[in-house]
Amino acid sequence: xxxxxxxxxxxLGTPTHDNFGLVxxxxxxxxxxxxxxxxxxxxxxxxxxxxxxxxxSYIEPFALDKVMGGDAVGRVIASDHPxxxxxxxxxxxxxxxKYAVIRPDDWAKPGEVGEEAINLLxxxxxxLAPASAFIGVLGMPGLTAYAGILxxxxxxxxxxxxxxxxxxxxxxxxxxxxxxxxxxxxxxxxSDEKVRLLTHEFGFDSAFNYKNEAPADAIARLAPExxxxxxxxxxxxxxxxxxxxxxxxxxxxxxGYISSYNESETPPGPxxxxxxxxxxxxxxxxLVPNHYxxxxxxxxxxxxxxxxxxxxxRETVFEGLENAVDAFLGLFTGANIGKMLxxx
Amino acid sequence: xxxxxxxxxxxLGTPTHDNFGLVxxxxxxxxxxxxxxxxxxxxxxxxxxxxxxxxxSYIEPFALDKVMGGDAVGRVIASDHPxxxxxxxxxxxxxxxKYAVIRPDDWAKPGEVGEEAINLLxxxxxxLAPASAFIGVLGMPGLTAYAGILxxxxxxxxxxxxxxxxxxxxxxxxxxxxxxxxxxxxxxxxSDEKVRLLTHEFGFDSAFNYKNEAPADAIARLAPExxxxxxxxxxxxxxxxxxxxxxxxxxxxxxGYISSYNESETPPGPxxxxxxxxxxxxxxxxLVPNHYxxxxxxxxxxxxxxxxxxxxxRETVFEGLENAVDAFLGLFTGANIGKMLxxx
Numbered sequence: 001x002x003x004x005x006x007x008x009x010x011x012l013g014t015p016t017h018d019n020f021g022l023v024x025x026x027x028x029x030x031x032x033x034x035x036x037x038x039x040x041x042x043x044x045x046x047x048x049x050x051x052x053x054x055x056x057s058y059i060e061p062f063a064l065d066k067v068m069g070g071d072a073v074g075r076v077i078a079s080d081h082p083x084x085x086x087x088x089x090x091x092x093x094x095x096x097x098k099y100a101v102i103r104p105d106d107w108a109k110p111g112e113v114g115e116e117a118i119n120l121l122x123x124x125x126x127x128l129a130p131a132s133a134f135i136g137v138l139g140m141p142g143l144t145a146y147a148g149i150l151x152x153x154x155x156x157x158x159x160x161x162x163x164x165x166x167x168x169x170x171x172x173x174x175x176x177x178x179x180x181x182x183x184x185x186x187x188x189x190x191s192d193e194k195v196r197l198l199t200h201e202f203g204f205d206s207a208f209n210y211k212n213e214a215p216a217d218a219i220a221r222l223a224p225e226x227x228x229x230x231x232x233x234x235x236x237x238x239x240x241x242x243x244x245x246x247x248x249x250x251x252x253x254x255x256g257y258i259s260s261y262n263e264s265e266t267p268p269g270p271x272x273x274x275x276x277x278x279x280x281x282x283x284x285x286x287l288v289p290n291h292y293x294x295x296x297x298x299x300x301x302x303x304x305x306x307x308x309x310x311x312x313x314r315e316t317v318f319e320g321l322e323n324a325v326d327a328f329l330g331l332f333t334g335a336n337i338g339k340m341l342x343x344x
Numbered sequence: 345x346x347x348x349x350x351x352x353x354x355x356l357g358t359p360t361h362d363n364f365g366l367v368x369x370x371x372x373x374x375x376x377x378x379x380x381x382x383x384x385x386x387x388x389x390x391x392x393x394x395x396x397x398x399x400x401s402y403i404e405p406f407a408l409d410k411v412m413g414g415d416a417v418g419r420v421i422a423s424d425h426p427x428x429x430x431x432x433x434x435x436x437x438x439x440x441x442k443y444a445v446i447r448p449d450d451w452a453k454p455g456e457v458g459e460e461a462i463n464l465l466x467x468x469x470x471x472l473a474p475a476s477a478f479i480g481v482l483g484m485p486g487l488t489a490y491a492g493i494l495x496x497x498x499x500x501x502x503x504x505x506x507x508x509x510x511x512x513x514x515x516x517x518x519x520x521x522x523x524x525x526x527x528x529x530x531x532x533x534x535s536d537e538k539v540r541l542l543t544h545e546f547g548f549d550s551a552f553n554y555k556n557e558a559p560a561d562a563i564a565r566l567a568p569e570x571x572x573x574x575x576x577x578x579x580x581x582x583x584x585x586x587x588x589x590x591x592x593x594x595x596x597x598x599x600g601y602i603s604s605y606n607e608s609e610t611p612p613g614p615x616x617x618x619x620x621x622x623x624x625x626x627x628x629x630x631l632v633p634n635h636y637x638x639x640x641x642x643x644x645x646x647x648x649x650x651x652x653x654x655x656x657x658r659e660t661v662f663e664g665l666e667n668a669v670d671a672f673l674g675l676f677t678g679a680n681i682g683k684m685l686x687x688x
Binding site for chain 1: 630
């Protein structure tokens with residue numbers, strides 16, 4: 001039998017268990033050109049919250065009484081496609097289910113770019129890294145961090161870089177890539193344990209707990225001369241504080257707004273927009289599908305850093321699809337260190 | 345005798361006549377390497393409001409009991425510098441005074457770029473255009489519009505462009521340059537007369553009076569498919585409405601925030617920052633000194649458009665230095681159409 005987690009009720013504000021349903025179903029028989037994948041890990045990500053609302057966005061909202069989507073990685077256990085053999089591993093986006101039936105010819109492949117390429121199917125090599133890494137540090141969050149900090153943020157060795165939500169999947173890699181480039185890196189996180197992880201294991205120059213210290217105060221303390229790049233996973237007072245500290249020609253990478261995903265009333269934006277003009281700041285959003293042309297460069301550059309241990313990563317793993325909802329909800333309470341995953 | 349307008353009291357909120365004083369002084373004798381310029385026009389600009397406050401910004405604040413600075417253009421009437429002859433015209437930044445003594449070797453020349461080049465001295469050719477144009481459509485406001493719309497906004501022929509404060513010196517040229525590039529251009533202004541000017545004389549495709557219609561409603565009506573470039577001279581609800589309408593890879597040129605220059609309490613920023621991420625928008629500030637390398641290209645491209653009448657410009661001229669304060673205060677009530685100038 002297949003097991004799936006469905007969206008059964010659209011949330012108002014913060015989701016609860018009532019929004020989800022665990023559903024058993026039959027695994028359909030393979031049609032011509034299809035493969036059957038047994039998922040080993042699924043990824044839960046903050047951006048999925050947006051797809052639970054029925055609003056116009058860069059990705060289609062999830063349908064009611066259908067499976068929750070998102071990254072997953074698993075083993076091909078049956079194949080009617082000549083390029084996919086039983087035993088190979090693939091990462092796909094069919095989300096919160098045990099078995100997935102995929103017609104590879106309908107999917108985008110690495111190198112294709114843009115909105116049409118959102119549904120990406122990638123073969124992954126479990127010799128290079130554990131399967132879970134390919135939906136984490138070597139998956140979408142990894143590529144987001146890589147393209148965000150290097151291409152959108154254009155980080156230079158002389159830069160002071162501030163990463164919010166820096167103990168998360170994207171933030172922890174963005175900060176470490178900036179370190180590899182020689183920048184000075186400051187991180188924020190929501191617990192003392194995470195702050196310690198940033199400075200003691202991820203090599204950040206400094207970090208602060210935003211539950212104990214306002215971002216504006218912390219930045220003034222840790223980067224008294226200001227910052228050049230702000231990698232924003234949080235929004236809200238983090239963004240306002242970063243804009244206030246921006247040096248000339250600073251860059252803000254808009255990657256996520258976890259502070260507001262569950263707000264039905266959108267909070268006010270940064271009051272100090274004037275600084276964008278005064279310091280000629282560039283603010284730019286990043287969505288990873290438009291950086292799919294960088295998969296090769298990403299693997300080539302970041303892969304060895306992971307292998308050599310120069311870049312560290314963490315995973316928080318919940319066991320069993322029946323715990324996927326708890327894993328997802330935990331993202332909004334900061335229950336994860338590094339990538340939040342569910343092992344099937 | 346020289347006549348100068350001094351800053352005598354820093355304003356709280358909107359400036360009044362009490363903040364300024366008209367002062368007579370002796371014209372100093374020329375020292376070695378100096379020239380004496382008799383100003384014909386001075387420029388009053390919204391950005392000068394910022395320099396009246398004693399705060400850290402990209403330009404030095406004005407000192408108390410010293411002259412108000414800013415663009416001015418005039419004729420050399422005495423010279424001890426071999427490269428400047430009596431009868432030549434120069435544009436400089438010594439502001440609200442009848443006579444200015446300048447040591448050219450201390451000033452930046454066109455082509456030098458950046459903060460050090462803020463104090464720019466340019467020779468101008470009164471055969472090409474009236475002297476007043478060189479502190480307006482062919483001066484700083486003109487170069488700001490040119491660099492802003494073409495380099496920061498990167499306008500393309502297929503773009504839908506929205507310009508706020510479009511009847512002003514910068515906005516009117518930004519919109520017309522976008523039209524020359526083939527874009528569809530929408531403008532906002534603060535009176536029906538200005539709106540008519542935009543569509544009937546400046547060639548905008550459409551325009552609206554933001555005093556009668558909220559920017560969000562007007563954009564939905566005039567650009568139902570959204571916009572690609574927003575040239576922001578206003579901030580506030582204009583910026584929020586533009587962000588809401590941004591199409592994928594849209595650009596926001598942050599040029600000015602006249603809606604908030606006189607607010608002592610900074611108003612909240614745009615609530616829909618989420619759209620920066622969702623549409624991968626780029627927001628970037630422009631300050632003209634960092635585009636001084638484009639003076640030549642600007643004259644070469646825009647000069648002929650002005651001469652041939654393909655690009656129109658307007659000036660609102662107050663007569664006499666004793667009316668400079670009224671001209672300046674008029675900027676914040678929308679008293680100007682096109683460039684606000686004072687004829688000495």
